[in-house]
Amino acid sequence: MNLNSRIPSGPLEQKWSNHKMNLKLVSPSRRSNYTVLVVGTGLAGASAAASLSEMGYNVKSFCIQDSPRRAHSIAAQGGINAAKNYCNDGDSIFRLFYDTIKGGDYRAREANVYRLAELSNNIIDQCVAQGVPFAREYSGYLANRSFGGAQVSRTFYARGQTGQQLLLGAYGALMKEVGRGNIELFSRREMLDLIVDEAVKGITVRNLISGELETHMADAVVLATGGYSNVFFLSTNAMASNVTAAWRAYKKGACFANPCFVQIHPTCMPLEGDTQSKLTLMSESLRNDGRVWVPKRSGDTRNPSEIPEEERDYFLERIYPSFGNLVPRDVAARSMKKQCDEGRGVGEYKMSVYLDFGKAIDKFGKNVIFEKYGNLFDMYDRITGESPFQVPMRIYPAVHYTMGGLWVDYNLMSTIPGLFVLGEANFSDHGANRLGASALMQGLADGYFVAPATVSDYLASVDPIQKDKSSTLAEDSKQKVNQHISTLLKVKGNKTVDYFHKKLGQIMWNHCGIARTPKGLEEGLSLILELKERFWSEVNVLGSAKDLNQSLEKAGRVADFLEYGELMILDAMSRNESCGGHFREDFQTDKGDPLRNDKDFCHASVWEYKDKNQAPSRHQEELLFENVKLSQRSYE
Amino acid sequence: MSFLVPKSLIRIKQIIAVTGLFLIFFVVAHLAGNLTFFAGADVFNGYAKKLQNMRPFLNFFEFVLFLIFIFHMYLTVFLIIRKRKVRPVKYSVQKSSAQRSFSSRLMTLTGPIIFIYIVLHLLDYTFSSHEGQATVVNGKSLGLYGLVFNSFSSLRHSLWYIFSMVAVGLHLDHGFQSFFQTFGIYSSKYGGFLKKFSRIFSICITLSYVTIPIYAYFLNHYGNDQVIKVGVLDESKL
Amino acid sequence: MMSKKITLNFKIWRQSSPEDKGKFKEYQLEDVSVSMSFLETLDLLNEKLVAQNEEPVAFDHDCREGICGMCGAMVNGEAHGPLKDTTLCQLHMRHFKDQDTLVVEPWRSAGMPVVKDLVVDRSALDRIVSSGGYISAKTGSAPDANATLIDKEKADLAMDAASCIGCGACVAACPNASPMLFVGAKISQLSLLPQGQPESLQRVEDMLDQVDEENFGHCSNTYECEAACPKSISVSNIARANRQSILKSLKG
Incomplete structure (x- = not known):
């Protein structure tokens, strides 16, 4: 496997502009001869579809929900980073780059991350022009806040609904092109196959309403289908978020990189019962004013108000005095888990810690706190029935974002020519751990600015697809997908799809979650293999393939998650170090901090699918650091 | 004549709102005329006469008013017909929010009541003879004043009039604030005020209108001749 | 302290396709924890239906945190149910009492026709x-923010x-x-x-x-x-x- 990352030569600051100069162009009059399919309408997908269409390409956009506006980017709360340095607090493109590389525990590509930091400023400009109502000062200037442990205020936000507002901006741009007849929109479609013949040729989707399979042939395909957090069943992701599109592309030859890198978000609503379907995330901006604590004594069942100050352990402030409650996500999440594992957890299931606003309310007053976190407090109250003004919030970590994804080169092209992967679906920019407020930035950078340039470069080198010549490919693909679907329907066992999904989630959380051990991973692997076998003999999918059948949809996704979980565990087993979201208990410092192994693992692990009966092969893309010095992260 | 078949819902609403506003002006002006009833037969009849003397300008005004009224109704009916199509399957249970005013729920009821009322009202007072037996009070013909006075001696007629005026009030309560909303004068800041304003306004209108039948009824049944005479100050002017 | 469990009676609109006339079907659901959301309750009901070989109730849902706008149905005559400022996914069962009857219907409008059960086309x-x-x-034409x-x-x-x-x-x-x-x-x-x-x-x-x-x-x-x-x-x-x-x- 030749993993050519195509990183341009030259100084870091000039790589992207030099590269853009070298990218081939398609002349405006020829662009309408090319068809580009964009799968997914989140930040990356919607912005890419809109931008490519504005350039004049023939674009088809696909989404799994009933409307492009529902994509899960909409749920991002906190904000979006940009190196504008509007606060004059010493921010710069290089600093944002540096923080992102360091935050990712030195497992991301320098060149990609620098480009991301560079483009961050254009994103804010673009979004403001689209009417995204970012928060403003009374002066009318844009407001910024510090977010997720950053030591500069570089985060732009729209109340606690930044993702929603950015997505609606991109959705507006997409719908503008749809309205003008430049983009054909296909909603309620699920991509079930990638058609490849040396290069990408199209996709097969299932119309979720009619059940019909449709093939769409194209010159390039852009996958922006998000991450795989739902392999854990319980995560902060939306119900429809899945790995299927990426997984089926993987099975067609697109390599998968760093599948074990998963981000656990520390501030989520805790688990309240076995029927719970979702762990709702609350913006970690809450940690700016909230203080995390547990009772000092394990098994303390008193109400929080009855526990005096001296019997509380503000453990983040104690262990990490300089960062306190604002330590990075992975550090916070691990600390919380440790407290709960040691029996000091609170709540009905003893699986949560307090996030207390008492001191902040005393200091700033109820109104100021409400102004800042009102909607989050309301949300918490609505779900738990408790007001954070009266009772401290309870939080627990939950899987939130996945850094791994399909491997892409600097052009965001996968190992299949013509298949581009954007946003969370690729692996490129966040290394082993993503900084807060960076996901939105990456999705939009990829979609608005990178893909339009690099997809053009690819198209300039190919002739427009001949639709008639590709009909056998299309029929083949349809037939295979059909077969897969009827196999699922034919099992007729006695367990629901959710039963298997929940089981898989438990295996993943217990064996490949916040902290991993070689033994646990081994166990997890065999449990998954066993579960997979049971799935194919015991699952019960009712209804037919000929109409809206939500069980069937789920069944297909869970079948892929079962295979995906296996790859994740393989990756976690083979990465003999701790870094970012991947914490191996056998690789930690005396103080319990993750211990990287830069000598042997300063690379992306890249998995190549062989076939059903053969283990995937592991390749490595070595990561070269020319502009930053690798250091041990320390937040004490 | 494209405005006869308006294709835009928002335009229809705007026309209904604007015609409604004109009708409100008319209701106010009409009320001012009615209240001269309290000043006695000569003032009241004098006012009526003055109006009649304004023809043919009055004809033109009546014609415009007629058009406005017809348009207001026609477009509303148009919307109601469309409304029947927008929810082909009804909810088996539908709760209305507390926010929705009583008056807005009754619009399609108060509208027709007002229409029937106006037709009868025109037959009773406008297209009827202002002379003869029906105008005689205490042996004297008091013209239109007498006609009105006598008609309100009937409890049934008075109650129907009062009922109709309540319908007018309810119609205005929703209609008036609705005008502000449709013309975009409503805002979060003033919305509450406008709603209150239109409520008080419509209550005032209804109360003012119903004083006349009550006054006439009680005068007729419990008043003495003197009072009636007081009401008819200068007979020579009749 | 364990969460309270209640029993609920559902009257849910079942319609197999846009052409189907559709009708209400009644279900009783026991052991509903009051900390569950409305959609989780539907999940539970569907698990039960599948176990009885009855097709589960189709309903739209996605983020389950009140922001995607995918879910929604009339519950007892109110859009998104009785709680103000709340989507169906954030409506928790603690707002209902034991033995309550819940009438669940899809959004009804000619502009948003029913696709199946509670799913409509928006x-x-x-x-x-x-x-x-x-x-x-x-893209690319914006001045400084x-x-x-x-x-x-x-x-x-x-x-x-x-x-x-x-x-x-x-x-x-x-x-x-x-x-x-x-x-x-x-x-x-x-x-x-x-x-x-x-x-x-x-x-x-x-x-x-x-x-x-x-x-x-x-x-x-x-x-x-x-x-x-x-x-x-x-x-x-x-x-x-x-x-x-x-x-x-x-x-x-």
């Missing part, structure tokens, strides 16, 4: 947005309007099935911002024309939409859109 709302609910800022200053007050009002999640509850609750709160919120957001000014009047005309083309009704200012809106979007946004429309007719 693509009309997308078409309304594509007719003009955006600012035409081509701070080049245009915006009143905080106006930015906040725009944000209030922009928090619409496009769930369709306003249409569902409106006696005339009018989408004016949805449309008004978008028009209002964009017309409050200086960036949105150049297209402002054209946008109003185009979007309202599209409303007419879909099978929606007119707004008769009953404000049912505001009461049903899970994001408590104010009807003053409709007024603002109406104002734009008047301006458009004055300017021709």
Whole structure:
């Protein structure tokens, strides 16, 4: 496997502009001869579809929900980073780059991350022009806040609904092109196959309403289908978020990189019962004013108000005095888990810690706190029935974002020519751990600015697809997908799809979650293999393939998650170090901090699918650091 | 004549709102005329006469008013017909929010009541003879004043009039604030005020209108001749 | 302390396809923990149905945190159920009592026809947005973000309007099935911002024309939409859109 990352030569600051100069162009009059399919309408997908269409390409956009506006980017709360340095607090493109590389525990590509930091400023400009109502000062200037442990205020936000507002901006741009007849929109479609013949040729989707399979042939395909957090069943992701599109592309030859890198978000609503379907995330901006604590004594069942100050352990402030409650996500999440594992957890299931606003309310007053976190407090109250003004919030970590994804080169092209992967679906920019407020930035950078340039470069080198010549490919693909679907329907066992999904989630959380051990991973692997076998003999999918059948949809996704979980565990087993979201208990410092192994693992692990009966092969893309010095992260 | 078949819902609403506003002006002006009833037969009849003397300008005004009224109704009916199509399957249970005013729920009821009322009202007072037996009070013909006075001696007629005026009030309560909303004068800041304003306004209108039948009824049944005479100050002017 | 469990009686609309006439079916569900959300309760019901070899109830849902706008149904005659400012996914069963009967129906409107059970087709709302609910800022053409200053007050009002999640509850609750709160919120957001000014009047005309083309009704200012809106979007946004429309007719 030749993993050519195509990183341009030259100084870091000039790589992207030099590269853009070298990218081939398609002349405006020829662009309408090319068809580009964009799968997914989140930040990356919607912005890419809109931008490519504005350039004049023939674009088809696909989404799994009933409307492009529902994509899960909409749920991002906190904000979006940009190196504008509007606060004059010493921010710069290089600093944002540096923080992102360091935050990712030195497992991301320098060149990609620098480009991301560079483009961050254009994103804010673009979004403001689209009417995204970012928060403003009374002066009318844009407001910024510090977010997720950053030591500069570089985060732009729209109340606690930044993702929603950015997505609606991109959705507006997409719908503008749809309205003008430049983009054909296909909603309620699920991509079930990638058609490849040396290069990408199209996709097969299932119309979720009619059940019909449709093939769409194209010159390039852009996958922006998000991450795989739902392999854990319980995560902060939306119900429809899945790995299927990426997984089926993987099975067609697109390599998968760093599948074990998963981000656990520390501030989520805790688990309240076995029927719970979702762990709702609350913006970690809450940690700016909230203080995390547990009772000092394990098994303390008193109400929080009855526990005096001296019997509380503000453990983040104690262990990490300089960062306190604002330590990075992975550090916070691990600390919380440790407290709960040691029996000091609170709540009905003893699986949560307090996030207390008492001191902040005393200091700033109820109104100021409400102004800042009102909607989050309301949300918490609505779900738990408790007001954070009266009772401290309870939080627990939950899987939130996945850094791994399909491997892409600097052009965001996968190992299949013509298949581009954007946003969370690729692996490129966040290394082993993503900084807060960076996901939105990456999705939009990829979609608005990178893909339009690099997809053009690819198209300039190919002739427009001949639709008639590709009909056998299309029929083949349809037939295979059909077969897969009827196999699922034919099992007729006695367990629901959710039963298997929940089981898989438990295996993943217990064996490949916040902290991993070689033994646990081994166990997890065999449990998954066993579960997979049971799935194919015991699952019960009712209804037919000929109409809206939500069980069937789920069944297909869970079948892929079962295979995906296996790859994740393989990756976690083979990465003999701790870094970012991947914490191996056998690789930690005396103080319990993750211990990287830069000598042997300063690379992306890249998995190549062989076939059903053969283990995937592991390749490595070595990561070269020319502009930053690798250091041990320390937040004490 | 494209405005006869308006294709835009928002335009229809705007026309209904604007015609409604004109009708409100008319209701106010009409009320001012009615209240001269309290000043006695000569003032009241004098006012009526003055109006009649304004023809043919009055004809033109009546014609415009007629058009406005017809348009207001026609477009509303148009919307109601469309409304029947927008929810082909009804909810088996539908709760209305507390926010929705009583008056807005009754619009399609108060509208027709007002229409029937106006037709009868025109037959009773406008297209009827202002002379003869029906105008005689205490042996004297008091013209239109007498006609009105006598008609309100009937409890049934008075109650129907009062009922109709309540319908007018309810119609205005929703209609008036609705005008502000449709013309975009409503805002979060003033919305509450406008709603209150239109409520008080419509209550005032209804109360003012119903004083006349009550006054006439009680005068007729419990008043003495003197009072009636007081009401008819200068007979020579009749 | 363990969460309380209750038993609920459901009367749920079952309709196999757009052509099917559909009818209510009754189910009893035991062991509903009061900390469950409404959708989790439907999940539980569906698990039970599958176990009995009955097709599960189809319902739309996605983020389950009240922001995607995918879920929604009439519960006992109220859009998104009885709790104010709440989507169905955030409605928790602690708001119901043991042995309560819940009548669950899909949004009903000719503009949003039923697809199956509780699932409706809301693509009309997308078409309304594509007719003009955006600012035409081509990628790459934007000036510096701070080049245009915006009143905080106006930015906040725009944000209030922009928090619409496009769930369709306003249409569902409106006696005339009018989408004016949805449309008004978008028009209002964009017309409050200086960036949105150049297209402002054209946008109003185009979007309202599209409303007419879909099978929606007119707004008769009953404000049912505001009461049903899970994001408590104010009807003053409709007024603002109406104002734009008047301006458009004055300017021709």
